[in-house]
Amino acid sequence: MIYSILNYLDGKGLIARASAHCDIPCGIYDPGPALIAAVSVVRLMDIAHDGASEDPVALANLRARCTLRKEEEAEKVKQEIRIIWGDYFKAPLLEAHPNVHALVHAIMQKASACKQDVHREDGLALVELVNEFAEIFWRTKSIETTRKTCPYPPQLKLVYPVLAD
Amino acid sequence: MLSPGAFALFKRSAIYRDGDVLLINHPRFGKIVKRAIDVNADSLWLEGANANSLSRESMGPIERARVQGKLVYHIDRKK
Numbered sequence: 001m002i003y004s005i006l007n008y009l010d011g012k013g014l015i016a017r018a019s020a021h022c023d024i025p026c027g028i029y030d031p032g033p034a035l036i037a038a039v040s041v042v043r044l045m046d047i048a049h050d051g052a053s054e055d056p057v058a059l060a061n062l063r064a065r066c067t068l069r070k071e072e073e074a075e076k077v078k079q080e081i082r083i084i085w086g087d088y089f090k091a092p093l094l095e096a097h098p099n100v101h102a103l104v105h106a107i108m109q110k111a112s113a114c115k116q117d118v119h120r121e122d123g124l125a126l127v128e129l130v131n132e133f134a135e136i137f138w139r140t141k142s143i144e145t146t147r148k149t150c151p152y153p154p155q156l157k158l159v160y161p162v163l164a165d
Numbered sequence: 166m167l168s169p170g171a172f173a174l175f176k177r178s179a180i181y182r183d184g185d186v187l188l189i190n191h192p193r194f195g196k197i198v199k200r201a202i203d204v205n206a207d208s209l210w211l212e213g214a215n216a217n218s219l220s221r222e223s224m225g226p227i228e229r230a231r232v233q234g235k236l237v238y239h240i241d242r243k244k
Contacts, residue, residue: 003240006172018188018196020167020213087223 029088031134034080035158037073038130041114042123042154044070049118070118074111077126081107081133093140103133127156134159167198167214170242175234181209186236189227198236199224 009015048066053059085104094100110126113119131147138145144162149155167173167186175188185201189211199211208226213219 003172003242006240010172015172016196018173018198019194020171020198086220090220 029084029137031080031084031130031137031159034077034084034130035127035134037076037080038111038123038127039150039154039156039158040073041070041077041111041126042120042156044073045114045118045120045123046154049120067118071115074114074126077111077130078108081130084133084137088137089140097136097140100133100136103129103136107133124156127158131157131159167239168241171239173198173239174237176237177234181229181232181235187211188233188236190231190233191224191227192231194219194224196233197224201232 006015044066048063048070051059051062051066053062081104085100089097089100107126107129110122110129113122114126135145138159138161145159146162147157148160150158173188181187181201181204183202183204185204186198187201189197189199191197197211199213201209202212202221203210206229208228209232210221210226211224212221
């Protein structure tokens with residue numbers, strides 16, 4: 001009876017609402033953006049190394065742009081991974097995947113190495129670490145993954161979820 | 166634990182203690198209901214009753230001024 005009255009008043013917009021359980025703000029987590037950012041780091045390293053121009057100023061401009069964007073993409077990797085690790089992974093998932101902490105720490109370190117220098121092997125290692133993180137993430141959702149060559153330079157093998165309809 | 170759709174009555178209070186279920190005006194998450202832990206003079210931490218709730222780290226320390234009241238009564242949805 002009381003619930004029905006309150007429900008009626010709620011329908012009139014007279015009762016304020018608060019969230020108690022939901023995984024706010026939206027519950028949408030996906031390692032895809034982190035993977036794309038990691039691949040972008042490698043691509044930007046390649047462009048910085050391979051860029052050629054007879055105009056030294058133009059070449060300096062190209063490399064400055066690559067360096068700036070590489071910095072941003074590496075930071076994006078860190079941000080995206082931190083969000084999934086901090087907000088999505090809860091106690092039961094961490095118990096099931098105890099290596100996540102070390103893996104996330106390794107990603108933070110490797111992304112920083114990619115910011116500090118232009119060693120392609122660091123970029124490749126970053127992609128591989130994020131690949132491993134993506135595999136664990138999809139495993140927590142009981143979704144299979146596959147490694148396919150991304151259809152754009154630098155054409156590295158990336159982890160993709162195998163989704164049903 | 167509050168059930169989905171429950172109606173809850175909150176009361177402002179001068180004193181909040183560990184274990185109180187509070188209505189918070191959170192800077193990131195808006196109006197949320199969480200249990201208080203580590204309450205001190207200026208701030209407190211929050212935890213959810215549900216294992217899948219946001220982590221205390223993600224909710225961060227909360228200023229006392231953001232506490233809008235503590236749970237005194239609730240009516241769950243009819244089964």
